Structure formats: C-alpha cells, structure tokens
Amino acid sequence: MIPVTSFAGKTVAVFGLGGSGLASCHALKAGGAHVVAGDDGAERLAEAAKAGFITADLRTVNWSRLAALILTPGAPLTHPAPHWSVLMARQAGVEVIGDIELFCRERQRHAPDAPFVAITGTNGKSTTTALTAHLMKVAGYDTQMGGNIGTAILSLEPPRKGRVHVIEMSSYQIDLTPSLDPAVGILINVSEDHIDRHGTLEHYAAVKERLVAGVQSQGTAIVGVDDIWCRASADRIEQAGKRVVRISVKNPLPDGLFVDHETIWRASGGARSEIAKIGGIGSLRGLHNAQNAACASAAALALGVAGDVLQKGLRSFPGLAHRMEQVGRRDHVLFVNDSKGTNADATAHALSSFGDIFWIAGGKPKAGGITGLTEYFPRIRKAYLIGEAAPEFAGTLGATVPHEISQTLDVAVENAARDAQASGLKEAVVLLSPACASFDQYRNFEIRGTKFRDLVQALPGVKPVV
Structure with a gap:
C-alpha cells in the first residue's frame, strides 16, 4: 500500500x-x-x-x-x-x-525521480502496459503494475529509487489527475470512444493528450502517429519543448520508431537501425500488437533497457487474457478470445490478423456499429450475432457476409465450431471479437471472455495451444 x-x-x-x-x-x-x-x-x-x-x-x-x-x-x-x-x-x-492524483502527489513529495510510466490510448493500452511491465521485469527492475489494468494504484508498493510504476490510465482517470507528470508517457492512438462521457471527440482527444503533455521536463513522450489526433498531439508537445518519440506501424519515419517487415526500427536523421524482431511471436500477432510492441519498446529504451534484453522480453511475453488470446485448437480450427474488442476499431485489429474467420460479434452496441469494418468482410466466412446488437449488425452485413442471429454465446460457439470444423480450410479461426460492450448479457468483458474460453475448452477434441 x-x-x-x-x-x-x-x-x-x-x-x-x-x-x-x-x-x-x-x-x-x-x-x-x-x-x-x-x-x-x-x-x-x-x-x-x-x-x-x-x-x-x-x-x-x-x-x-x-x-x-x-x-x-x-x-x-x-x-x-x-x-x-x-x-x-x-x-x-x-x-x-482521483486515486492516481494521490499517487502523483506522494511521488512528488517522497521520490520525484522514481520511474513512472503512464499509458493511455483508445485501444491497446492494457497490452502495452502489461508488455512494458514485462520488459522492465526482464531487465531486472522492481516493477509495479496497476491502474486501469486491474490493481488499484494505491494498493501497489510506494515509489522509490529503482522501482518503476507502470500504470494504465483511462480518459476518466486522466480527467481526475491534474498533477499527472510521468517520466515516460505513452499515447498509443485515438479513435471515437466514450463520447457519452466527454461530449465530443475533440474533448476526448484533448484529455488523452494531457497524459503525454504532462511528462517531466527531462522525460519522454511516446506518441503513435498513425491517426490525425495523435499526430497533432505529437507536434504540439514537441513545440512545447518536450522530448517526443513518434511511433508508426504504417509508414517509415525519419525520426522515431517504426515497424516494417515484422521488425522494429529506430530512425534518427533518416538513418535506421534495427531494434528488435517481432515476427513469429504469437502473443504479438497483428498490426495492432506491433504498435503496442513498438510503444512498449520505446518506453523500455527510454528507461535504459539494453537491446538484447528488450528482444528477450518481447519473445517471452505471454500476452493478456481476452486480448487475441488463443484458447484452444481442434484439428485445423483455432479458437481466439478477443472479448476486449469492445468497439469496431479494436475488432478491426483482430479481423485484420486472420484470413478465414468464423466471427462471433455483438453485445451492447456502440455508436457507429460495425459500418467501419466493411474492408474486412471478405475475411469473414460467417458471422454469429449475439445480444442487443444482433439485428443492427445483421442489417449491416446484409447479403455481403453469411450470418445468423445466435442470440447467446453458447449457441454461437457451438454453431461456429461446427461450421469451422466442416469448412475444409487449412486453418479456420473461430474469433470472439464482439465490437460491443458486454453489459447486455455480462457484467464485464472479462466474464464474457471467460465464458467463451470455458465453452471452447468443453468442446470435444479441443486442445491447448502450445
């Protein structure tokens, strides 16, 4: 405490x-x-x-x-x-x-130089937080992880020299932390979410920006620049005199870290050098996880972690439950639990990571539904729709994607597993990535994901993924 x-x-x-x-x-x-x-x-x-x-x-x-x-x-x-x-x-x-403000005040009073990494973003913040903490542990640091990821920050050990706190922060928590001043701040991305609590996307983005704008004078602001909101944030923070490390998984950068051909590169003055390879790491599959890995790597480098230790940490990262979690395999069918995919942007990352998908989606719908996912529809062999969003999603899929309204998760898993097994595909993926909140049928996304895992593991012939 x-x-x-x-x-x-x-x-x-x-x-x-x-x-x-x-x-x-x-x-x-x-x-x-x-x-x-x-x-x-x-x-x-x-x-x-x-x-x-x-x-x-x-x-x-x-x-x-x-x-x-x-x-x-x-x-x-x-x-x-x-x-x-x-x-x-x-x-x-x-x-x-809020409680993170209390932490910040205690750190300022007793250990202002203690390493403090604060992480936010619309998507990927939990994986980036867990990966950053894992990298610091592999590097030998006394590492405390908490905040929005599950453990209340004030339940952790106090700040002190040599002890690093890696803290996930939601926009709600940032709003309640006026003295926020991490040594390393990470803003992964910004897309439309939580507008009911922030009024406009502009206000939501401005709240997110405060986390990286507040880094200490000798600290590092790490900003993903693959969306317009974060690109503008990076420019403003740099103009204010802070050190900014830009991150991209879409384009090479003249300065910053970028991902190209499953390799993380560091660029300076237009010259590049290899930082780490992420190809073949199952827990970091997909472009979204490449972004998470690049952000976490930038944080570790800012805190002095050596390149060989960084590579070791990336390869040994076990991943997080409910985030592209491979929960079982039966013959040619892989079952993936991405219950944390609670909006269309998060689900887009999951859909982009696989080819032949038997997709379980639905729940309590968010603004925009799945209209932004049309480019991934060719990857979907069939959709199994559950919860309140099922009729709306069925209307969006229309005649483009075969689908059924399964209503409940148990029916969706049974039918998706049957169809995937009978598909004859080299690898079929039964993917739970709902693009919805869980609150219509489950108290939270963790309970929904655990239910999916239990249903999959109860299927005859399903074995753990090794």
Missing part, C-alpha cells in the same frame, strides 16, 4: 467504494487523513463500514470541512452531466481528484 500523507490531519470524502475507492480509503487513513466514505450502493457502504471507515450520505455532510473529494472514475466529471457529488464539491470550493 502507498500511504497518502498529503492530506494528513485533514478530512477527505471518497465517493465510489469499489476496488480503487476502498484502496484510497485505506491509503488515506494510513497517511493520517480522516476519511468519510460514500457510495450509492448499500452493500459497498456496508463493506466500508465493516472495514472501519466512517460512512455517510455525502449529500448530508458539511462540505466546508472537506479538503478534497476522491471520485471514482465511474462517476461522470463533466458529461453528460457532472455527478451530484461533483456539483456539491464545486459549490463548496472542494477539489475533485
């Missing part, structure tokens, strides 16, 4: 008592703060009370006595309307921040 000493002797409200909220309560208490815990759910309030914290309906407390509101990233800060606790805090002149 990281004790939060910056509010010692002061009273702080914490709203949202999930994993990161409870971790904030414990860290603030350990640092000497007085904590008032609030939540809209009775069960979470009861859990906090059981853990020894004062709980209250924050609508009834005296806000003039509060030094800060620590807000869960799940509660809206600006759009579609600020959460009621945000409105009350602002009316009382109380700052509204």
Whole structure:
C-alpha cells in the first residue's frame, strides 16, 4: 500500500467504494487523513463500514470541512452531466481528484525521480502496459503494475529509487489527475470512444493528450502517429519543448520508431537501425500488437533497457487474457478470445490478423456499429450475432457476409465450431471479437471472455495451444 500523507490531519470524502475507492480509503487513513466514505450502493457502504471507515450520505455532510473529494472514475466529471457529488464539491470550493492524483502527489513529495510510466490510448493500452511491465521485469527492475489494468494504484508498493510504476490510465482517470507528470508517457492512438462521457471527440482527444503533455521536463513522450489526433498531439508537445518519440506501424519515419517487415526500427536523421524482431511471436500477432510492441519498446529504451534484453522480453511475453488470446485448437480450427474488442476499431485489429474467420460479434452496441469494418468482410466466412446488437449488425452485413442471429454465446460457439470444423480450410479461426460492450448479457468483458474460453475448452477434441 502507498500511504497518502498529503492530506494528513485533514478530512477527505471518497465517493465510489469499489476496488480503487476502498484502496484510497485505506491509503488515506494510513497517511493520517480522516476519511468519510460514500457510495450509492448499500452493500459497498456496508463493506466500508465493516472495514472501519466512517460512512455517510455525502449529500448530508458539511462540505466546508472537506479538503478534497476522491471520485471514482465511474462517476461522470463533466458529461453528460457532472455527478451530484461533483456539483456539491464545486459549490463548496472542494477539489475533485482521483486515486492516481494521490499517487502523483506522494511521488512528488517522497521520490520525484522514481520511474513512472503512464499509458493511455483508445485501444491497446492494457497490452502495452502489461508488455512494458514485462520488459522492465526482464531487465531486472522492481516493477509495479496497476491502474486501469486491474490493481488499484494505491494498493501497489510506494515509489522509490529503482522501482518503476507502470500504470494504465483511462480518459476518466486522466480527467481526475491534474498533477499527472510521468517520466515516460505513452499515447498509443485515438479513435471515437466514450463520447457519452466527454461530449465530443475533440474533448476526448484533448484529455488523452494531457497524459503525454504532462511528462517531466527531462522525460519522454511516446506518441503513435498513425491517426490525425495523435499526430497533432505529437507536434504540439514537441513545440512545447518536450522530448517526443513518434511511433508508426504504417509508414517509415525519419525520426522515431517504426515497424516494417515484422521488425522494429529506430530512425534518427533518416538513418535506421534495427531494434528488435517481432515476427513469429504469437502473443504479438497483428498490426495492432506491433504498435503496442513498438510503444512498449520505446518506453523500455527510454528507461535504459539494453537491446538484447528488450528482444528477450518481447519473445517471452505471454500476452493478456481476452486480448487475441488463443484458447484452444481442434484439428485445423483455432479458437481466439478477443472479448476486449469492445468497439469496431479494436475488432478491426483482430479481423485484420486472420484470413478465414468464423466471427462471433455483438453485445451492447456502440455508436457507429460495425459500418467501419466493411474492408474486412471478405475475411469473414460467417458471422454469429449475439445480444442487443444482433439485428443492427445483421442489417449491416446484409447479403455481403453469411450470418445468423445466435442470440447467446453458447449457441454461437457451438454453431461456429461446427461450421469451422466442416469448412475444409487449412486453418479456420473461430474469433470472439464482439465490437460491443458486454453489459447486455455480462457484467464485464472479462466474464464474457471467460465464458467463451470455458465453452471452447468443453468442446470435444479441443486442445491447448502450445
């Protein structure tokens, strides 16, 4: 745990008592703060009370006595309307921040030179975070990984010299971290997502940019420049005097890191040198994972990792569950769990990685649906549509792609496995990459992906992929 000493002797409200909220309560208490815990759910309030914290309906407390509101990233800060606790805090002149802001303040107070890598992007941030942490561990660093990837940041060990924190950040978390100042910041990409919480794509992109714009004066901003939003961000940050490393998987660069023929190259002044090879690494299959690998490699190089260690780390990376996870094989049929493909852009990466696909898609639809995936339709032998999005997706596929409305995942897996087995193809891929949120049928994408894995592994004759 990281004790939060910056509010010692002061009273702080914490709203949202999930994993990161409870971790904030414990860290603030350990640092000497007085904590008032609030939540809209009775069960979470009861859990906090059981853990020894004062709980209250924050609508009834005296806000003039509060030094800060620590807000869960799940509660809206600006759009579609600020959460009621945000409105009350602002009316009382109380700052509204998140748990990663508490970490940043502790690092600034106690170990400002401790390595801190912060990572964001519309897609790929979890894989890039896990890969960066893996590379640093292979290089011998005491590595702490957390944030949006699963472990609350304040549950990690405190910052200190020689210990690197590798932290995934959502746009919601960036919004709540005004003092964000990583030694290395990574912005992988920006595409349309979370507009309901940011109002416009322009505002969403601006929030993402803040992570790399805030790098320390001697730090490194790593920016993927294969979309217009990030290209503009890289230019602005460089003009502000920060060190920028540009990343591309689409075009060679005169300066920066780029991927060409499954090799990561570093360019300087137009001259190139080989950094690492990523061909044949199953956990880094596909152009999107090449982008992730290049970003993570740039971070490791910025922190002094040697080239031979970098190559060793890339080859030994096991990958992440629910992200292009190869969960089984039966004869010529490969089953791939990409449940984390919760929007069309993420699913495009998965579809581009295979040839003959029996595609399971659907769930709670997002803006735009799958209209942006038409260039990949020739790769799809048949689609199996589930959840709320099934009728909409069927309309988009039309007569171009054979499809059925399976409704549920168990039916989709059974039918896709049967059709792939009977296809006679040299390699057929049953791919779960929903291009949708899971919330219509599953609480989160992890539960959806685990269900897929279980269904696949229960099929007769399925063996692990080695």
